[in-house]
Amino acid sequence: WCLDSDTGTLYFWPPAGSDMRSGAVTAPTTARLIQMIGTPGTAVSHIRVAGFTLTQTQAQFPTPETHYKIPNSGQAIYMENTADCTVENNRFEAIGGDAIRLQNSNARNRIVGNEITDAGGYGIFLGSVQRGFCRGDTTSGDVPGPTPWHNFREDREVVVNAWPKSPGHLIHNNHIHHVGVFEKHACGIAFFGISAVDVVVSNNLIHHTPRFGIGLMSGFGPITIERNELHHLSMETCDTGGICMNRWYTYDKDPDLARGNIIRFNKIHDVIGCGAGSIRMEPGKGEQADGRIWSPYYGWAIYFDNGPMDVLVYGNICARNVLGGIMLSHYARNITVENNIFVDSDNSQVYLMLAGDTSNIRFRRNIFCYANADADFLRLNIDPGREPPDAIAEFDKNVFSPAPGGKITFCGLPGEAVVRTGMTTQTDGGHTLESWRAMGFDRQSLVADPLFVDAANDNYDLAPSSPALKLGFKPIDTAKIGLVPDDDYS
Structure with missing residues (x-):
C-alpha cells in the first residue's frame, strides 16, 4: 500500500486471492482502546482485563516530539498510576501503536498469557519521558552516557x-511477534526512562521484530529476565541484540536501585541484523539490493551497550548470531558470565570492548562451540596503556570447541590478543591460546567436544560424559524455557 498525502489517495495492491468486492475495509478512529489512569496518591487498582481481542487502532507516527526511543505511538491498553491490575489472555492484532503501555509510575501489575501480533509499535512498553534534567541529553530523554555519568x-x-x-511487575508467558510494523526501534518488551524495581520478565516467546527482543534503555533498577525464548530478531536494524541493555545503571545511594540485573536460562538464537550506509561499521556476511543493504549484520545475542553494571548472565543458550553470543561495552563493571552455551556465531563468540574504567569482568564455566573455520573465539578491544588483566578478573574453566581442525583464535593486531581502541587499522591476528593463558586466563579450560545431544536440531542438552560437567557446568533445564501452560503462572 502507499498513501499519496498530497492528493489523499491510498493505493493498495491486494494479496493474491483477495476479493476486493467482498472484502471489508475498516478505518480506525482512536489510538487507544482501554485506559486506566489514576493519580500519584490514588492508584487505579485491582482491575482485570481478560479474554478480549483488541484490534484496529490508529498509528500516530510521527508525533511532534518523536524520538527513536520515546514511547509516542498510541496504545491499545494504557496504564498510568495503577497497582495490582492484570492484563491476561487477550489477543492484540493489527494495533497501530503499542499493544500495552505502562507509563510513568505503576506497581505490581501482571501482564500474562497475551498474544501480540502485527503491532505498529512495541509489544509491551514500560516507560516515561523526562527532559532537561541535567547537562546530558536534553532532547531524547536518555540518561547520561557512561563518561559523564562517572565524571559528574x-x-x-x-x-x-x-x-x-x-x-513489582510480572510480564509472563506472552507470545509477541511481528511487531514494529511502523516503528522500527520497536521490540517485544521494552523499558525506557524509568526505575523498574524487582520486575520479572519470564517465559515469553518473542520473535520476528525489527529490533531487540527485550530492551532495557536509559534507566535503573533490578530486572530478572529468565526462561524466555527469543529468535529471528533485529530483522530491520543493526547495532542490536536479542537482549539489549543500554545505559541501564545501578545507583548505590538508593537501596531499590543498588542491585543489578539477572539474565538467566534464556534461549536466544538467530539475531539477524540488517544495515545500510556508506561504509560497513562491522563485519557481515550477506548483501542485498546490489550491496546497499547488508544482512546478516552487526548484532549479538546479549548486548551490553554503554556502561553495564552489576549483571549476572547465567545459564543462557545463544546460537547463530553475527558478532557474538555476548558483547560487553565500555565502562562495564561487575559482570559475571557463567554456565552459558555460545554456539556458532559468525565472527566471534565473545566481543569485549574494555574501554573506560572497565573492571571485575568474569567468564567461567561456559561452552564455546563454533563450526565456522574463519570465526574467532574472542574479539577484544582495550584502551592504550591497559592490559586485559586490568579489566578481566577471571576467565577460566570453559570448554572450547572450534571448527574441526581449527585453532582458537583472537581478533586483534598481528601477534596481539587485543585491538587498541583508537587505532586506525585493525587486522585479524594470530594470537594463540597459549599466549592467552600466559596472561592468567583459561588455564583450567578444555579444548574438547561438549557432546551436545542433537545440536543440528537445536538440542544443546549435554551427554552424561560431557567434559563441561567435569568442570562444574550445571545442566540447563531447557524444558522450562519459553511458553508454559496457562495454569503455570507464578
Missing part, C-alpha cells in the same frame, strides 16, 4: 530523582 557526580541524583519508579 552532581548529575546522578538529579537524574535518579527524575525517573519514576515502576516496581
Whole structure:
C-alpha cells in the first residue's frame, strides 16, 4: 500500500486471492482502546482485563516530539498510576501503536498469557519521558552516557530523582511477534526512562521484530529476565541484540536501585541484523539490493551497550548470531558470565570492548562451540596503556570447541590478543591460546567436544560424559524455557 498525502489517495495492491468486492475495509478512529489512569496518591487498582481481542487502532507516527526511543505511538491498553491490575489472555492484532503501555509510575501489575501480533509499535512498553534534567541529553530523554555519568557526580541524583519508579511487575508467558510494523526501534518488551524495581520478565516467546527482543534503555533498577525464548530478531536494524541493555545503571545511594540485573536460562538464537550506509561499521556476511543493504549484520545475542553494571548472565543458550553470543561495552563493571552455551556465531563468540574504567569482568564455566573455520573465539578491544588483566578478573574453566581442525583464535593486531581502541587499522591476528593463558586466563579450560545431544536440531542438552560437567557446568533445564501452560503462572 502507499498513501499519496498530497492528493489523499491510498493505493493498495491486494494479496493474491483477495476479493476486493467482498472484502471489508475498516478505518480506525482512536489510538487507544482501554485506559486506566489514576493519580500519584490514588492508584487505579485491582482491575482485570481478560479474554478480549483488541484490534484496529490508529498509528500516530510521527508525533511532534518523536524520538527513536520515546514511547509516542498510541496504545491499545494504557496504564498510568495503577497497582495490582492484570492484563491476561487477550489477543492484540493489527494495533497501530503499542499493544500495552505502562507509563510513568505503576506497581505490581501482571501482564500474562497475551498474544501480540502485527503491532505498529512495541509489544509491551514500560516507560516515561523526562527532559532537561541535567547537562546530558536534553532532547531524547536518555540518561547520561557512561563518561559523564562517572565524571559528574552532581548529575546522578538529579537524574535518579527524575525517573519514576515502576516496581513489582510480572510480564509472563506472552507470545509477541511481528511487531514494529511502523516503528522500527520497536521490540517485544521494552523499558525506557524509568526505575523498574524487582520486575520479572519470564517465559515469553518473542520473535520476528525489527529490533531487540527485550530492551532495557536509559534507566535503573533490578530486572530478572529468565526462561524466555527469543529468535529471528533485529530483522530491520543493526547495532542490536536479542537482549539489549543500554545505559541501564545501578545507583548505590538508593537501596531499590543498588542491585543489578539477572539474565538467566534464556534461549536466544538467530539475531539477524540488517544495515545500510556508506561504509560497513562491522563485519557481515550477506548483501542485498546490489550491496546497499547488508544482512546478516552487526548484532549479538546479549548486548551490553554503554556502561553495564552489576549483571549476572547465567545459564543462557545463544546460537547463530553475527558478532557474538555476548558483547560487553565500555565502562562495564561487575559482570559475571557463567554456565552459558555460545554456539556458532559468525565472527566471534565473545566481543569485549574494555574501554573506560572497565573492571571485575568474569567468564567461567561456559561452552564455546563454533563450526565456522574463519570465526574467532574472542574479539577484544582495550584502551592504550591497559592490559586485559586490568579489566578481566577471571576467565577460566570453559570448554572450547572450534571448527574441526581449527585453532582458537583472537581478533586483534598481528601477534596481539587485543585491538587498541583508537587505532586506525585493525587486522585479524594470530594470537594463540597459549599466549592467552600466559596472561592468567583459561588455564583450567578444555579444548574438547561438549557432546551436545542433537545440536543440528537445536538440542544443546549435554551427554552424561560431557567434559563441561567435569568442570562444574550445571545442566540447563531447557524444558522450562519459553511458553508454559496457562495454569503455570507464578
